Amino acid sequence: METFQVRYRGPAPAAVSADTVMGSPLPLGSPLPLGSPDGPPGADVCAVLGERYYPSSWEKPAPIQLSIEGEPFSASGCSADHAERGKVLLADLTERLWKHLTTKVGVAGDIAYVQAGDIAGLLASKELWDAVAPLNEADGSHAVHQRAIDLRFQGNDICLHLTTTYKSGDLKVPSKVADLGVTISSTCNYWGLDDTQRLTAKVTQLAVRVHTNFSGDAELAKFGVTPSPRPAPSTSHWRSHCRAWVEQVCARVRAALGYRTIQVEAGIPSALATSSAWARPPGIALEGLEKSNSYYLIAATPTHGPWAHDPTEYHTQRACVHRNGALLDSATQQTAFDHHSLYTAHQCNAQLDAGGTVAYFHPMPMGFPRLDVFTYPYAEQRFDELAKELAGAPHEELKTALGEALYAAYASSGGGVMVNGVDFLEEHKGVSEEVWLATDNQDTRKVKQHLADAMIRCLKTEVPDTQRDAAQVRQRVVMALVCGWPATQRLYDRDGGPQFTNNEREQRTIKIVTRTKSGEKPANGKIGLQFVSRHDGAPGDNAQVTVGDVPRAASLFSRATMNAHATWWVGPVEPDDTRARDTVCQGIYLKHADFDATLKLKPRASPPSFTGFWRSLWA
Structure with missing residues (x-):
């Protein structure tokens, strides 16, 4: 040939x-x-x-x-x-x-x-x-x-x-x-x-x-x-x-x-x-x-010559990925969402390592700052996953988780839990004394137990048995108190937002609203829960700031601040909600989420100058 x-x-x-x-x-x-x-x-x-x-x-x-x-x-x-x-x-x-x-x-x-x-x-x-x-x-x-x-x-x-x-x-x-x-x-x-x-x-x-x-x-x-x-x-x-x-x-x-x-x-x-x-x-x-x-x-x-074959097209609309115009299944969307979080965190870490300042903010034209509302269902999906684990656990485990969520607020600087504008411990003087006594004895286990008991009694007062499905509503409020804040973190992660741990200067508050200022019940029986967390610096021997999967000691930052807000509602199932959610999660929705933060690492120490070293010997 x-x-x-x-x-x-x-x-x-x-x-x-x-x-x-x-x-x-x-x-x-x-x-x-x-x-x-x-x-x-x-x-x-x-x-x-x-x-x-x-x-x-x-x-x-x-x-x-x-x-x-x-x-x-x-x-x-x-x-x-x-x-x-x-x-x-x-x-x-x-x-x-x-x-x-x-x-x-x-x-x-x-x-x-x-x-x-x-x-x-x-x-x-x-x-x-x-x-x-x-x-x-x-x-x-x-x-x-x-x-x-x-x-x-x-x-x-x-x-x-x-x-x-x-x-x-x-x-x-x-x-x-x-x-x-x-x-x-x-x-x-x-x-x-x-x-x-x-x-x-x-x-x-x-x-x-x-x-x-x-x-x-x-x-x-x-x-x-x-x-x-x-x-x-x-x-x-x-x-x-x-x-x-x-x-x-x-x-x-x-x-x-x-x-x-x-x-x-x-x-x-x-x-x-x-x-x-x-x-x-x-x-x-x-x-x-x-x-x-x-x-x-x-x-x-x-x-x-150019490609002749038609390509497969992908685009994101309303925080969902489409292939050739078709919406992908929920399981793929959930994993893709979390991978976008890793991608954004990688970009933020690269910017920090390059000596830059990472500033997070989400301005909205003619409105309050907030994260993309189309991402809220992903937080609700994470909420459902967390709640499902707790729903199948013994009652004492749920009670322990409630105590830990409340304790995180009271253990922070100037934090606390407010019910209709009043610190809920003020409504339970006996419990309040027990909490502070246990705090003085550094018995955090008892503190958490007393806080959980006080909240359960408080909810029985705010949601009496005479109200329709009262027991179910109270259970959902407890779930929202336990799972609402960690579920919202999924949205912060999507933007590469930082996570602070062991910060002695964190201020965390939880506000529960069961009635209007005039004393009436909110319309449609909705109960609002607002979570607020503020970090102005991160002092503490073990304080860390984590972006994505990269933890850094807080002492490495010249600036580390964050203000985060989230509002959840517990109420009737919305008419357009066709999801098959567990009973304990039905009617629980994220209504607002936002955060702003600023991170900047301290300049790295310059390597010693050998020229200066030799000059010092001859000085």
């Missing part, structure tokens, strides 16, 4: 079918599947991943050998169940891809999480491996022997390289080797109300190596090319004949790659000027690959 390099421009010849790509079932103009419209990767996807990329036993290799950045993937100690193994792999790949998309490409954290999951799920798709399958379907002389895939990051792109080796008859070396390159790109589109991130998966490289015992023309026919009878090499028609079938191959592959211009090469690899283009990544290490360097090579790569 001679060596030819041909560049083809323009539309595909009429001989090439326009509705198939290399005979495969993938329709022309369609991308490789990214993201299931039915929700997140389920057990079936995890089972496929576990079955494909894990060995069935320690003695046998995995059906498909997976490497990431050239390193073989392994998960020792993992369950033998395919679905459990696949779940581990899916989580590992998703986190790696998410980190790349956020740190290298600059994709927002929530969209990056969804894109990362879609890319990881691509490894379980049938279409990925079917893309090269038609090159072996024309005859049964070659049987699949081994498969490998390598995932690596190149610049902003994510690259997959798939290699399949085939065996035939008694041939001890691979009879054929097929390589497929897929490039996945994430780009931002700034048109529209919200930024839209586009994800495109395209075949960017195709190479087939055939043992010299087999006919190169027969392999070319599998590209959809049926060459006319070959003239004698000595005739003048030889070159034009070869150009004709190479152009057909080029047009066929061009449809798969989606480029206007394609370079096709056919011949012996060592004779090709650009043979390095077909080099495999180090992670591909299948048996007998080194022998294929002397095989016939038929290969194609794009040389010019």
